[in-house]
Amino acid sequence: MEQLTTSLDVLFILLGAILVLFMHAGFAFLEVGTVQHKNQVNALVKIMSDLGVSTVAYFFIGYGMAYGVFLGFNIDGQLTQAMTEKSGYELVKFFFLMTFAAAIPAIVSGGIAERARFYPVLLSTFLIVAFVYPFFEGITWNGNFGIQAWLEEQFGAGFHDFAGSIVVHSVGGWIALAAIIVLGARHNRxxxxxxxxxxxxxxxxxxxxLGAWILSVGWFGFNVMSAQAIEGIQGLVAMNSLMAMVGGILAATFVGDKDPGFVHNGPLAGLVAICAGSDVVSPLGALVIGLVAGALFVKTFTWTQKTLKIDDVLGVWPLHGLCGMWGAIAVGIFGSTALGGLGGVSMMSQLIGTGLGILVAFVGGYIVYLFVHKVATLRMDEDEQYQGADLAIHRIHANPPRD
Incomplete structure (x- = not known):
């Protein structure tokens, strides 16, 4: 029975890894559909190449930084042990968590689209996934540096982020904001x-x-499989993900006045927000969280572009950075028993954890992108931007003319 349980855990988390891996196709097509036609090839190639670089960075450095299990260098035989024990559970756990880590550059990609050079972006991806993302991941999900223990001692509960509203999405969104600031707006924007x-x-x-639908479907693997073991699976997580997704759709439909870009980002806003508390809030609470997230995205996307003059092409800072922040704070509200939640959460811990995640992401991202910009020049010149990244970088159109 123990072997059967272990094998089921391996299958469970493997299926989750496959679903989240498929979400990268969603990131790609969401960007392809949003950018100008002359930058579609670049969006596809960038997401694919980022995945490859992210896997190597996380295998050799990031996973060990976050969890103390070094697979790439076989320190103290850790790789050999992972290969031979528990049906390779540690290996598929790496696979699953790597797909989360690779979501960070996929998020950033949409914000810096149409003016970023190719290889400097890949260098930035390596540094982010190797050092910045796993630093906060380890604090939240592995208790590194004793911060979670201190929060629990001080406020009765640690920072709760079940599936990554802050750890993945908000961190990705705030890193993207730092990258956008370093790069500046597109020429003539x-x-x-x-x-x-x-x-x-x-x-x-x-x-x-298509990108929005792929992401929405894959998100149920993102959230439900975050339990990482078959015995931890909760139907509540799936139901809450559905309700938050629907809340995001409805809010974006009405607040965004039927705009197709808003409508298709609405479910993503709701799903970003529900990640943190999907295991502790009620379905009614999840619906409200999604409604607020959908409206928040529509309003802040316009505010970001027109008032702040931040040229965030896909609106990844509002979608991931701000909706993720709202989702983590919402845990302290709707996770309480007074509002139908399961309890075991602390508003102070949620605020401190959220603030720490934003700080690590923005400062770390700014340092990385500024460093890369200084040594390798991140930004395409004006002629290249006018020509488009497809021709300037990849030397081919998305739909080449036939002879």
Missing amino acids: YDKEGRIKEQHPPSSIPFLA
Whole structure:
């Protein structure tokens, strides 16, 4: 029975890893559908190459930093042990968590689209996934540096982030904001008075919608399989994910006045927000969390572009950074027994954990992207931006003309 349970755990987390891996196709098509046609190839190649770099960075450095299990260098025979014990559970756990880590550069990619050079971005990806992301991941999910223990001692509960509203999404969104600030806006995006000069509508609504659907479906693996063992699976997590997703759709539909870009990002806003508390809030609480997240995305996307003059192409800071922040704080509200939650949460711990995640992400991301920009130049020049990344970098159109 012990062997059967172990094998089921391996299968369970493997299926989760496959679903989250498939979400990277969603990231790719969401970006392909949103950027201008002359940058579609770049979006596809960038997401795929980022995945490869992320896997290597996390295998050799990041996973060991976060969990103290070094697979890449076989320290004290840890790789050999992982290969031979528990049906390889530690290996598929790495696979599962690697897909989370690789989501960080996939998130950033949408924010810096249409003006970032290729190899400097890959260098940035390696540094982010090897050092910045696992630093906070280890604090939250492995108790590194005693911060979670201190929060529990001081406030009765540690920082609760079941599936990564902060650890993955908000961290990715705030790293993206740092990268956008370092890169600056696209050429001719704003005039001298700061008004939007060139509008860039989505190049393909069908591709954008496809990306949103792939992400939405894969998200149920992202959330439910975060239990990482068959005995920890909860139908509540699946139900809450559904309700938050629906809340995001409805809010984005009505607040965004049927705009297809908002409508298809609405479910993603709700799903980002519910990650943290999907195991402790009630379905009604999840619906409210999703409703707030959908409206928050629509309003802050417009505010970011027009008022703050932050050229975030896919709106990844509002979607992941701010909706993820809301989701973590919402745990302290809707996770309480007074509002139908299961309890065991602390608002102070949620606020401190959220603030720490934002600090690590923004400062760490800014240092990495500024360093890479200084040594390798992140930004494409004006002629390259005008020509488009597809021709300037990859020397091919998304739909080459036939002879």
